[in-house]
Amino acid sequence: MRILPLIAVVSSLFLASCGSQGGDGDSGAGDAGTLTIYSSRHYDSDYALYEAFEAATGVDVEVIEADGDLLVERVKAAGDRSPADVIITVDAGRLWRAEQEELFAPLESDVLNERIPENLRHPDGLWYALANRARVVVYADDRVTESELTGYPSLADPAMRGRICVRSSGNVYNVSLLASLIARWGGEEAQQWAEGVTANFARDPLGGDSDQIRAVAAGECDVAIVNHYYLARLMTSEPDVTEGLSIFWPEDAPGVHVNISGMGMAANAPNPELAQQFMEFAVSDDSQRLFAELTAEYPAVPTVTYDNDVLDGLGEFQADPLAATVLGENQAEAQRIFDRVGWQ
Numbered sequence: 001m002r003i004l005p006l007i008a009v010v011s012s013l014f015l016a017s018c019g020s021q022g023g024d025g026d027s028g029a030g031d032a033g034t035l036t037i038y039s040s041r042h043y044d045s046d047y048a049l050y051e052a053f054e055a056a057t058g059v060d061v062e063v064i065e066a067d068g069d070l071l072v073e074r075v076k077a078a079g080d081r082s083p084a085d086v087i088i089t090v091d092a093g094r095l096w097r098a099e100q101e102e103l104f105a106p107l108e109s110d111v112l113n114e115r116i117p118e119n120l121r122h123p124d125g126l127w128y129a130l131a132n133r134a135r136v137v138v139y140a141d142d143r144v145t146e147s148e149l150t151g152y153p154s155l156a157d158p159a160m161r162g163r164i165c166v167r168s169s170g171n172v173y174n175v176s177l178l179a180s181l182i183a184r185w186g187g188e189e190a191q192q193w194a195e196g197v198t199a200n201f202a203r204d205p206l207g208g209d210s211d212q213i214r215a216v217a218a219g220e221c222d223v224a225i226v227n228h229y230y231l232a233r234l235m236t237s238e239p240d241v242t243e244g245l246s247i248f249w250p251e252d253a254p255g256v257h258v259n260i261s262g263m264g265m266a267a268n269a270p271n272p273e274l275a276q277q278f279m280e281f282a283v284s285d286d287s288q289r290l291f292a293e294l295t296a297e298y299p300a301v302p303t304v305t306y307d308n309d310v311l312d313g314l315g316e317f318q319a320d321p322l323a324a325t326v327l328g329e330n331q332a333e334a335q336r337i338f339d340r341v342g343w344q
Helices: 006-017 044-057 068-081 092-100 110-115 152-156 172-185 187-199 209-217 228-237 272-282 285-294 309-313 324-329 331-341
Strands: 002-005 034-039 060-065 086-090 128-140 223-227 245-248 258-265
Touching (some): 034 044, 034 272, 068 086, 092 172, 092 258, 128 172, 128 228, 128 285, 172 258, 172 331, 209 223, 209 228, 209 245, 228 245, 228 309, 258 272, 272 285
Antiparallel strands (some): 128 223, 128 245, 128 258
16 A cells, blocks of 8 residues: 655656656556545545455555545546546535536446445445544533533524534534535524524634544533544543543434545546445445444444444434435535624
């Protein structure tokens, strides 16, 4: 497995377009070939997945990493010169953006269709979920009573004034959360909710999800809106930080907002057969287990079991069965609502 920053690939493409001799052009591929994956994920689970795929197939895996929006822009800019076989990114919103840029090729796979629930894959096979993450509430045990948290609506209650920490509205996790609430309540009620939450900020949005949890632990706010695995990871790596904190699952009907990381075969994939082989490998039981055990995400394949006591310790919850495609379709309206209510 070889991991490259995106800038190295851009330089390589530039040299190729200038007629570089390119040496022997051999990147070390074995007889089974080389699979090029563009990914905005940088987790141990993914590296373990790539290595397992190499060991099982003899295929060399080359990974190009960059943040989600930059990744999409670079694949788009490279066009039919892109070496990408598989594109992996976080959040249904980013999958939707890549889909709108026509970066995916449809893939019809009985394996993928049987393993991934219908609401977690594109109806035309453009992308499939790899793993799930829930957007939850983390709160301080000594400053929040259970009766104060009854669902996502309670975050907009005036009783929460000056008590909430959360990322900025530009973060795709928040955009997708609001996109799901638009589908749940309609645009007008979703805007009222966003306006109420904004009025309840303890501080201006700052930092990532881990920073929000640390702010609750430090007493800067009482509750934080975060993805569940940030809490699970801190419980493992820095248990002193999470002492006195609890998780609340906003299960108000139809359930907790769940988002995905996903993958799709690139529209100009040089090796479409290898792309399909990898994607089907990624939804096997052994592969799916990696996401739960190494990243504390939930497997996209619901029947997969895993060994992660911390993740199990967060408890069970009812997930919103909303189709992930809707999160993308409502992105623009969600961003407009954030802008109107002043959620920076």
